[in-house]
Amino acid sequence: MNAMAKDGLPRTAVPSAFDTEARWYDRLVAANPGYHEHLRLSARRLGVTGPRLLDAGCGTGASTAALLSVAPDARITAFDASGEMLTRARAKDWPSSVEFVHTPVEELAEVRGPFDGILAAYLLRNLTDPTGQLRRLRGLLHSGGRIAVHEYSVQDSRRARRVWNAVCSGVIIPLGKITTGDATLYRHLRRSVLEFDGITALCRRLTDAGFVDVRAETVPGWQRGIVHTVTGTAP
Numbered sequence: 001m002n003a004m005a006k007d008g009l010p011r012t013a014v015p016s017a018f019d020t021e022a023r024w025y026d027r028l029v030a031a032n033p034g035y036h037e038h039l040r041l042s043a044r045r046l047g048v049t050g051p052r053l054l055d056a057g058c059g060t061g062a063s064t065a066a067l068l069s070v071a072p073d074a075r076i077t078a079f080d081a082s083g084e085m086l087t088r089a090r091a092k093d094w095p096s097s098v099e100f101v102h103t104p105v106e107e108l109a110e111v112r113g114p115f116d117g118i119l120a121a122y123l124l125r126n127l128t129d130p131t132g133q134l135r136r137l138r139g140l141l142h143s144g145g146r147i148a149v150h151e152y153s154v155q156d157s158r159r160a161r162r163v164w165n166a167v168c169s170g171v172i173i174p175l176g177k178i179t180t181g182d183a184t185l186y187r188h189l190r191r192s193v194l195e196f197d198g199i200t201a202l203c204r205r206l207t208d209a210g211f212v213d214v215r216a217e218t219v220p221g222w223q224r225g226i227v228h229t230v231t232g233t234a235p
Contacts, residue, residue: 022085029062035062042121046070046148049070052077052115053074054079054111054118057081058080058100059082060089061078064100066121072095076097078099078100079108105127108140113141114141115140116141118147121150121151124151138211147206153227159225160225168190203230215230
């Protein structure tokens with residue numbers, strides 16, 4: 001998982017790549033039909049409305065907003081390894097119940113459980129040890145607490161791989177290049193998704209990390225079979 005990708009971007013360099021691209025991030029994801037609605041869908045599937053929720057890998061705050069939309073009274077802690085993405089997140093309008101912490105999931109500085117629920121959106125695929133970090137996140141949940149992993153997974157579907165490759169080649173990579181002047185992160189996105197777990201392996205990864213009642217559902221729209229919500233419960 002820590003090997004150098006063929007596009008030249010090792011996973012350990014992903015946070016700094018997001019630092020570089022942070023100023024364009026919200027504009028680019030806004031061009032993705034269903035992006036925000038799918039995050040809200042995963043937040044609803046989490047099935048927890050408080051009182052303490054964790055947004056793991058919050059980026060510029062889209063997943064934080066999704067949690068807030070379903071749990072407006074919860075205390076939400078949101079963290080990310082990219083300082084520039086967090087700067088963009090903090091600049092938005094939030095209630096006092098939302099706090100942002102700059103830390104990688106490997107350290108979780110200043111993040112203290114127990115939490116009732118965790119949303120981890122587009123996080124696992126970019127980690128060097130996804131199972132180990134899932135165990136770390138499980139340790140932040142109280143017994144019966146829930147996790148929702150919102151992630152790309154195309155390995156188990158030939159159709160999903162074809163659609164993903166076509167959209168990356170025809171839309172995501174060219175749009176990223178035009179907008180930011182550098183397509184490295186978007187080539188990494190394509191390859192990291194293609195190389196990541198199939199949905200069966202992803203469910204097994206949550207089970208191996210100690211979660212029970214693990215279930216997977218996909219999202220509607222063009223990302224059906226490409227983006228999934230995988231939920232689990234801490235025993």
